[in-house]
Amino acid sequence: MGNDQKDRYDAIVVGAGPGGCTAATLMARSGLRVVLLEKERFPRDKICGDAISGKSVGVLKELGLLEKTEQAESIVSWGATFSSPRGDEVSIPFTNVLDRPTPPGFVCARTEFDEILFDAAVDSGVEVRQDTRVTGLLRNGQTVIGVSMSTPDNREESIDAPVTIGADGAYSVVSRELGINQLDERHYVAGIRAYYRNVSGFHERNYIEIHFVDEVLPGYFWIFPMANGGANVGLGMLSSLIKKKNIRLKELLEHMTKRSRFAHRFEHAEKLAPTKGWGLPLGSRPRPMAGDGWMLVGDAASLIDPFTGEGIGNAMVSGMKAAEWVSRAVSERDFSKSFLSGYQDDVLGQLKSELRLGQNMQRLLNWKWLLNQVIAKASRSPDMSRAISYMFEDMSEREKLVSPLFYLRLLFA
């Protein structure tokens, strides 16, 4: 590190996914000097279902990026179709307000979506370094004071800043270097994704599809419609179960598209690229998120919804909060663990009950008979499907999903 580097940055952000770009953009917009380090070069892929939920839409709005996302190669999705192991199906709108001005959700390939966020960081004055892989942390005692990295021409360099934000995803180098446990198989899902063209049978309003099938429970098989006749198809399962049952995910996905009750929908479909897999660290066990001179956001902090597998929204929300706390830390000149732990309290204050609900919902998936009954009933009852629709929009309504009373009323209605 040369002396000219000293005091050059207020914050280092490692990883330019949704969490890192949100944090970096907001910090730069509030006048902080930020460097964003990314090991890939944009546009880059991220293995994902590509479903951008209402929570992400809220942050996109705050960032002023909603219009850009609408104009990108994305589609608006207005609801979700669920199917039970027995084969019943129910289609539920995300909102009871049809054609409201703000779309309830999108499906947008991450090559496109992440580039919108990355461009916003660049436009906001963040100094970005692509093809730059962070390899370790610099420390002064317990305090993180910067990072070491390998540059595009393979040189080892280091930079310092009073705070480093690890937004480097499921296999976070920052959290590994901090000695934070990486993989707890009971709180970790392995997911695989494939892109197709010409899958048939989608809902006319681009509903995403979540299928609870015997072979994948307590995970699910998804088929999400995409722009230009494309589809994102995949499945995710708890790692502990994959290991216990010795499941080969790619073979299972082949089975779903070629030999299951969904096979007819893939009759004229063309697979566009090889199937790829990636990890999902679940928010049923979030990692420590802050310490002396460091913070973690998004997947690096293990914040994925344990039931739905959604992590983009929580990455963006935690990125937003990280930016707020770094701004405060800069004005207070306090980057200590005791100050920055306010960030962790803030994130968990917003997400904890939601993540707990997700974990309880994930457990309910072990009760196959209940799942069969609930989906069968909901498919016959417009009142029930309307009630579930309210749950997409309202967290307090969603809490009812883990109340025994809700199921008793449903089953005996």
Ligand SMILES: Cc1cc2nc3c(=O)[nH]c(=O)nc-3n(C[C@H](O)[C@H](O)[C@H](O)COP(=O)(O)OP(=O)(O)OC[C@H]3O[C@@H](n4cnc5c(N)ncnc54)[C@H](O)[C@@H]3O)c2cc1C
């Ligand atoms: C199969 C699958 C399906 C999913 N489907 C959905 C879905 O439909 N909807 C949803 O909301 N969520 C979904 N998720 C979860 C979602 O993909 C993640 O939660 C989200 O990408 C987290 O964002 P992030 O910014 O924390 O990390 P990431 O998006 O992983 O970004 C991390 C960034 O850090 C960079 N990086 C990593 N290491 C280094 C390093 N050492 N140095 C520099 N840069 C580094 C990476 O290149 C990357 O750009 C899915 C996940 C999987 C695996």
